[in-house]
Amino acid sequence: MKKKVLILGSTGSIGRATLEVIENQRDTFEASGIVCRDNIGLLNKQIELFKPQYVCVFNKKQEKDVSFDKKRLFTGIEGILRMINTDVDIVVNALPGSAGLIPTIETLKAGKILALANKESLVMAGRIVSRLVSESSSRLIPVDSEHSALYQLLKDINPKDLKTITITASGGPFRKHKKKALELVSPEEAMNHPTWKMGKKVTLDSATLMNKGFEVIEARWLFDIGQDRIKVLIHPESIIHGMVEFIDGSFTAYMAVPDMKIPISYAINEGNIRKLPFESLCLHELKRLTFYPPDLVRFPSLRLAYEALDAGDSALVVLNSTSEVASQAFVEGKIRFTDIPILIEEVLDKHDIIPIIDDLEVVWEVHSWAKENGEKIIKDKR
Numbered sequence: 001m002k003k004k005v006l007i008l009g010s011t012g013s014i015g016r017a018t019l020e021v022i023e024n025q026r027d028t029f030e031a032s033g034i035v036c037r038d039n040i041g042l043l044n045k046q047i048e049l050f051k052p053q054y055v056c057v058f059n060k061k062q063e064k065d066v067s068f069d070k071k072r073l074f075t076g077i078e079g080i081l082r083m084i085n086t087d088v089d090i091v092v093n094a095l096p097g098s099a100g101l102i103p104t105i106e107t108l109k110a111g112k113i114l115a116l117a118n119k120e121s122l123v124m125a126g127r128i129v130s131r132l133v134s135e136s137s138s139r140l141i142p143v144d145s146e147h148s149a150l151y152q153l154l155k156d157i158n159p160k161d162l163k164t165i166t167i168t169a170s171g172g173p174f175r176k177h178k179k180k181a182l183e184l185v186s187p188e189e190a191m192n193h194p195t196w197k198m199g200k201k202v203t204l205d206s207a208t209l210m211n212k213g214f215e216v217i218e219a220r221w222l223f224d225i226g227q228d229r230i231k232v233l234i235h236p237e238s239i240i241h242g243m244v245e246f247i248d249g250s251f252t253a254y255m256a257v258p259d260m261k262i263p264i265s266y267a268i269n270e271g272n273i274r275k276l277p278f279e280s281l282c283l284h285e286l287k288r289l290t291f292y293p294p295d296l297v298r299f300p301s302l303r304l305a306y307e308a309l310d311a312g313d314s315a316l317v318v319l320n321s322t323s324e325v326a327s328q329a330f331v332e333g334k335i336r337f338t339d340i341p342i343l344i345e346e347v348l349d350k351h352d353i354i355p356i357i358d359d360l361e362v363v364w365e366v367h368s369w370a371k372e373n374g375e376k377i378i379k380d381k382r
């Protein structure tokens with residue numbers, strides 16, 4: 001029997017890569033459900049190619065243009081939740097931002113395998129998600145390349161032997177920019193990532209290093225490890241994705257070409273390596289691998305993420321939610337690139353910390369509070 005895969009965000013960067021992996025592993029998988037928000041042109045092509053059992057379009061207004069049997073076509077978040085509760089085996093959550101949180105929770109409650117690309121679920125509600133994973137029969141396997149690397153490196157090691165883990169970062173398109181030059185960068189320049197082709201929000205987060213901050217938080221919850229033992233290293237070649245340091249001073253590192261199909265395949269194969277027909281690493285062609293520490297003065301977003309982890313659960317929600325507001329404002333030309341972390345810090349400073357959140361309602365209350373406050377600051381400054 002083929003495994004049934006539901007892809008939330010099938011028209012996005014991770015969603016398209018997932019379909020490519022499925023296309024190459026047709027003996028094992030079928031894309032039984034696909035979901036998008038607006039891109040009906042591509043959705044219709046995917047329907048024709050993959051013949052899913054169910055389809056969902058988030059934006060209800062687009063429903064009429066979808067070429068699919070209306071009885072198996074759903075809309076909105078209710079539609080996504082219905083699809084999770086069909087007979088699917090694996091859910092790939094490749095939705096961006098806070099939109100991914102409810103589907104993550106529902107997938108875990110339904111006892112399905114969760115291949116999680118939506119790191120924001122863990123940033124906003126890591127404690128709740130971790131509890132659900134430990135209490136339910138489901139499994140969470142990370143899709144983020146760094147976390148997939150660490151997941152594999154940490155398998156079967158004795159926790160007593162572990163000293164630190166390291167997440168690498170390409171450094172983004174502005175890694176060589178002086179602080180002053182960063183004030184002038186445009187949204188178009190920020191969208192030009194040197195090594196990865198990704199969706200807009202994650203590409204912008206890579207340019208500010210907020211993405212790395214989110215990944216530190218993601219690692220804290222996934223691997224139950226204190227933030228003081230999670231390191232970040234800039235590694236422009238994006239070949240080593242994660243490293244583990246042991247108490248005797250030795251390291252192990254995970255290397256691969258920067259291609260999301262590798263961690264996607266690992267995740268949907270439930271933590272198993274499968275042969276892939278894509279480009280692989282040619283070690284003798286690598287001229288060098290370089291590493292240096294991140295500059296938290298030019299890229300304060302990463303510092304804010306560590307500080308939010310120290311502060312408590314609600315600070316993590318504020319970090320994510322204000323980041324969504326600030327990123328949107330930058331893309332719309334309302335604030336400068338360097339204003340993004342300033343705005344996030346301003347909202348964090350106004351916030352009364354709730355150290356532990358184990359209720360989803362509270363997450364949404366803090367989320368709304370942070371969005372409102374972020375938007376108000378932007379409006380007042382204009």
Ligand SMILES: NC(=O)c1ccc[n+]([C@@H]2O[C@H](COP(=O)([O-])OP(=O)(O)OC[C@H]3O[C@@H](n4cnc5c(N)ncnc54)[C@H](OP(=O)(O)O)[C@@H]3O)[C@@H](O)[C@H]2O)c1
Pocket residue numbers: 008009010011012013014015035036037038039040058093094095096097099100117118119120143144145196197198199200201202260
């Ligand atoms: N791209 C990468 O290489 C990468 C690597 C690691 C982790 N991630 C994480 O994976 C997630 C997705 O990233 P991405 O780069 O694939 O994003 P993306 O290219 O922007 O794709 C987002 C997908 O989600 C759909 N979508 C957006 N909002 C939705 C909503 N409210 N309801 C239903 N569908 C919605 C989009 O539909 P439309 O096309 O119709 O708008 C699209 O299919 C993010 O959390 C990101 O941080 C990405």
